[in-house]
Amino acid sequence: MSKPVFELEDLNYSYLGKFPALSDINLKIEAGEKVALLGANGTGKSTLLHILDALVFPDAGSIRFSGQDLNENVFNDEKFSRDFRRRVGLVFQNPDVQLFCPTVKEDIVFGPLQLGIAQNEIKKRLDNLVEILNIRDLVNRQPHQLSVGEKKKVSIASVLIIEPEVLLLDEPTAGLDPATCRQLLDLIDDFHAQGRTVITATHDLHMVPELAEDLRILNKERTITAAGPCKDLLANQDLLKQNNLVHIHKHRHDGSWHKHPHQHSPS
Amino acid sequence: MKFSHHNFIQRAIIKTINFFKESIFAQEYALQKGFLQWFPPQVKIISVLAVIVGTLLTKSIALLFVFYLICLLIASLSKIKIGYFLKRTWLFIPIFSFFIALPAFFTDFNIAVLFVTRVLVSTSYIILLSLTTPHTRLLKTLRSFGVPxxxxxxxxxxxxxxxxxxxxxxxxxxxxxxxxxxxxxxxxxxxxxxxxxxxxxxxxxxxxxxxxxxxxxxxxxxxxxxxxx
Structure with a gap:
């Protein structure tokens, strides 16, 4: 039986050693899963993604990637570091963070170049990606000239070109118009259909059924409070209410207002 | 937009932002089919550096003015509006030279004029280079010159x-x-x-x-x- 992609045990993390960001996280993610980390603002979703991408390391507890412990020491081994970065890709919430090169093209090819992928192969992948994402007219433009949706597409392209086994996405649909949103969701679906693992941090209940098959819900204590199939957890209104995740819709019927929680699955 | 006399900060913010925004539009000049845009960036960089070295070595104010007139002529042939070019150039002259040289105007007038003219010519050619070359190509050219x-x-x-x-x-x-x-x-x-x-x-x-x-x-x-x- 293959080892889980990620296995976190009693993991704790705090900023500057005094502001708790994650508490007693236990999490196991198998290869090929499509998981969403769902939680209200400030529950530690982004921090958890940064830990999964080995950008920060826990204060206590452990994190294993394919059975290998992740800590600062193992990343001193250049071969391991390169292998890990090839296998795991993170799309940041703010695309401006990810697009730091003078042109879109340089941004997209930055990752594979650093990872030592052959130049011919990079050019082939670039050509393929710009076609799929329909961004050929953007490649020679400067990132500051792009709209939010275009920036998001390019930042996703800059990670997909690495062809990672695991894709980590931080609020991928935030601030996007419906058409761009649909395009990104289809792209994530295609990526997952190739047998790859997708882990998405979001607080957007509307998007969860499309982004994930399984859920891990984070609460305000910054720990995982529930885990299970998407359809089961989204049907649990009490759980969603406790974790500040229920949408309250307000409608006007026949001249009077009325409110009700938004349903995300048939109850 | 009109500003009150006291609102120096507001004026500074708006002017600075406008300057950067204008720089975005300046890329349009780089994409036009003018005289200087025709040359490869390597040739332009070497030529501009040669002019700057010449500017620093000469002590003839008349020759410096000839350099400056040639610069304005090239700018015009490169389809850059002269008014726009002068505005951009003269923005830097007071900052980089005029205020520094101000006391010298009262002691050794010729030295002060020579200093300000050198700065004028050098910055004009540098601005001409940046206006007629997309900055991404300038960066690539720096690489080809062996800059790390x-x-x-x-x-x-x-x-x-x-x-x-x-x-x-x-x-x-x-x-x-x-x-x-x-x-x-x-x-x-x-x-x-x-x-x-x-x-x-x-x-x-x-x-x-x-x-x-x-x-x-x-x-x-x-x-x-x-x-x-």
């Missing part, structure tokens, strides 16, 4: 994020203005400006950390590599 890639990448990133921060400054300014209105006491204005400077500093530090994380995440290990083209 990490230095070129840092320059490119500076350029990229200047625009981002110009937007942040403008949005913050508008957000403050929408809450406090147009007319505020200048002391209050100074407090707000101080707070904004501190806030921008903090945001730049945060962005710095996040960008480095984004680089690490995509395999950066301290030696940037680029695509062979």
């Amino acid at each position: 890639q990490v230095f070129v990448m840092t320059l490119g990133m500076c350029y990229r994020y200047i625009f981002l921060f110009a937007e942040v400054i403008e949005n913050t300014y508008l957000a403050v203005k929408s809450r406090v209105g147009g007319a505020i006491h200048y002391k209050h204005g100074q407090h707000i400006a101080t707070w904004r400077i501190a806030s921008l500093w903090q945001r730049s530090l945060q962005l710095n950390r996040e960008i480095y994380d984004a680089m690490l995440s995509r395999g950066y290990s301290g030696e940037p590599r680029v695509l062979d083209e």
Whole structure:
């Protein structure tokens, strides 16, 4: 039986050693899963993604990637570091963070170049990606000239070109118009259909059924409070209410207002 | 837009932002089919450097003015509006030379004029180069001259994020203005400006950390590599 992609045990993390960001996280993610980390603002979703991408390391507890412990020491081994970065890709919430090169093209090819992928192969992948994402007219433009949706597409392209086994996405649909949103969701679906693992941090209940098959819900204590199939957890209104995740819709019927929680699955 | 006499900070913010925005439009000149745009960037950089060295070596003010007239002629042939070019050039002259040379005007007039003219000619040619060459091609050319890639990448990133921060400054300014209105006491204005400077500093530090994380995440290990083209 293959080892889980990620296995976190009693993991704790705090900023500057005094502001708790994650508490007693236990999490196991198998290869090929499509998981969403769902939680209200400030529950530690982004921090958890940064830990999964080995950008920060826990204060206590452990994190294993394919059975290998992740800590600062193992990343001193250049071969391991390169292998890990090839296998795991993170799309940041703010695309401006990810697009730091003078042109879109340089941004997209930055990752594979650093990872030592052959130049011919990079050019082939670039050509393929710009076609799929329909961004050929953007490649020679400067990132500051792009709209939010275009920036998001390019930042996703800059990670997909690495062809990672695991894709980590931080609020991928935030601030996007419906058409761009649909395009990104289809792209994530295609990526997952190739047998790859997708882990998405979001607080957007509307998007969860499309982004994930399984859920891990984070609460305000910054720990995982529930885990299970998407359809089961989204049907649990009490759980969603406790974790500040229920949408309250307000409608006007026949001249009077009325409110009700938004349903995300048939109850 | 009209400003009150006391509103120096407001004026400075708007003018600085406009300057950066104009720089975006300046890329349009680089894409036009003019005289200088026809030359490869390598030729332009070497020629401009040669003119600057010549400018520094000559002591003839008349020759410097000839250099300057040639510069204006080339700008015109390169389809750059002379008024726009003069505005951009003369913005830097007081900053870099006039105020420095001001005392010398009263002691040794010729030396002061020579100094200011040298700065005028050098900055004019540099601005001409930057207006007629897309900055991405300038950066690539620096690489071909053997400038270390990490230095070129840092320059490119500076350029990229200047625009981002110009937007942040403008949005913050508008957000403050929408809450406090147009007319505020200048002391209050100074407090707000101080707070904004501190806030921008903090945001730049945060962005710095996040960008480095984004680089690490995509395999950066301290030696940037680029695509062979």
